[in-house]
Amino acid sequence: MAEKKKPGRIRLGVSACLLGQPVRYDGKDKLIPAFKKRWSRFVTWVPVCPETECGLTVPREKIGLFGPGPAFRLKGLKTGKDVTGQMVHWTEKKLDELVRANLSGFILKSGSPSCGLTSALDYSSGVLVSGLFTSFLQRRFPDLPLVEEKNLAYSEVRENFLDRIFVYKRWQEFLEKDGSIGGLVSFHARHKLIIMAHSVRLLSLLGNLVASARNKAAVLAQYQKYLTAAMKKPATGKTHTNVLQHLAGYFKKVLPQEERERLAQQIKAYSQGALSREEILSSLRHYARRYRQRYLLQQFYLFPEPEEWPLRFISPGL
Ligand code: SF4
Structure with missing residues (x-):
């Protein structure tokens, strides 16, 4: 369910692991303390973890993107198990929900095959591309401002975002x-x-x-x-x-x-x-x-x- 809107505050989507949720494949998080503490005074977060919300377990096998694009496949790096259908099915429903979430932007975890904006590795070609969830997000909300968390450390990028x-x-x-x-x-x-x-x-x-x-x-x-x-x-x-x-x-x-x-x-x-x-x-x-x-x-x-x-x-x- 989309979080209830608090009027006036800016609402940002965020990869859930950046807020400290232990949802990564290894059961850990990627907490950015400044997001959880100081940014939270001004921002209403809408955390999303595509991999766990689409039904993958914690811990789980590490997954990766395999081209050729744009029809990338998401597969287990050891077993080759293909979870693309599961991710796409969930993403389409989730994006309908996000229409009602009144987001003004989205902060995405760099390097992730699901959440990366420009830094997800295509294992077939060695090229960096958008993660699977993010490529659907971009298509559905082409005007929504998106950024990877690592780039926000640069003041010019942060100001522009x-x-x-x-x-x-x-x-x-x-x-x-x-x-x-x-x-x-x-x-x-x-x-x-x-x-x-x-x-x-x-x-x-x-x-x-x-x-x-x-x-x-x-x-x-x-x-x-x-x-x-x-x-x-x-x-x-x-x-x-x-x-x-x-x-x-x-x-x-x-x-x-x-x-x-x-x-x-x-x-x-x-x-x-x-x-x-x-x-x-x-x-x-x-x-x-x-x-x-x-x-x-x-x-x-x-x-x-x-x-x-x-x-x-x-x-x-x-
Ligand atoms: S990068 Fe995205 S999919 Fe991976 S753990 Fe974080 S929120 Fe979940």
């Missing part, structure tokens, strides 16, 4: 509660700077789409497609520098010269890796409030949701 899951969450909430053209205009306005950090080109396409919106269903579908494509492009130090310079432009005429120069120096220091983005954002928030910049006061880039910001600083520490 957090950007993606919170934008996805707000988009799903918008579709559920509003879905109007007026609501889309407002959604787009509040996300402009986040999208700019990911793709200036797609921001422009999205802007044109919103400006010429007529047929609601077609526009929403196209907007979602472009939004997903934009958010899949990683924001970098360079793209954030561009956004910060754009933001500084709002205060060019109102800031005293000394503060204007200090802001420009801060942005330069950030672009050279000598200052954190948070230090500049803190100044920009202050200026947005001081000069009552209504447009900026609504930007999620400057004012993220309360639970979003702390998660950026909690590394899984692998």
Whole structure:
């Protein structure tokens, strides 16, 4: 059964062994303490273990993927016992259940023949591919942000994943509660700077789409497609520098010269890796409030949701 929804909190699917459930083939877990403790303050987890939930025992024979793809087979590494049918049958039912789970993303165990995103070994070719459960998950939820746990140790990957899951969450909430053209205009306005950090080109396409919106269903579908494509492009130090310079432009005429120069120096220091983005954002928030910049006061880039910001600083520490 899907876990009951707690409103407001972000809901993430997670490979159950990462939360400390002893479900691996050897009866052990792959606990990431930061997920179980600190991330749990902000996230409602929906743990899934494809191998045990499809009926395999603990402990069990280690299984692996055998190509050629895309019709990979899951087989025991010693006996060759084929459990593909069992896994596929369960996965199809599980994905129906996950439609109702309101997930905003999924953290997957790297290297697993079931859960891996890009790191499951195809024993036939030696190539790394997606695990069997994950390849079905991707097909069923092509816009859902997915990541392997090991990559979240890198702050840039973590920030990009957090950007993606919170934008996805707000988009799903918008579709559920509003879905109007007026609501889309407002959604787009509040996300402009986040999208700019990911793709200036797609921001422009999205802007044109919103400006010429007529047929609601077609526009929403196209907007979602472009939004997903934009958010899949990683924001970098360079793209954030561009956004910060754009933001500084709002205060060019109102800031005293000394503060204007200090802001420009801060942005330069950030672009050279000598200052954190948070230090500049803190100044920009202050200026947005001081000069009552209504447009900026609504930007999620400057004012993220309360639970979003702390998660950026909690590394899984692998
Ligand atoms: S990697 Fe996936 S299938 Fe393997 S034990 Fe963890 S949750 Fe279960």
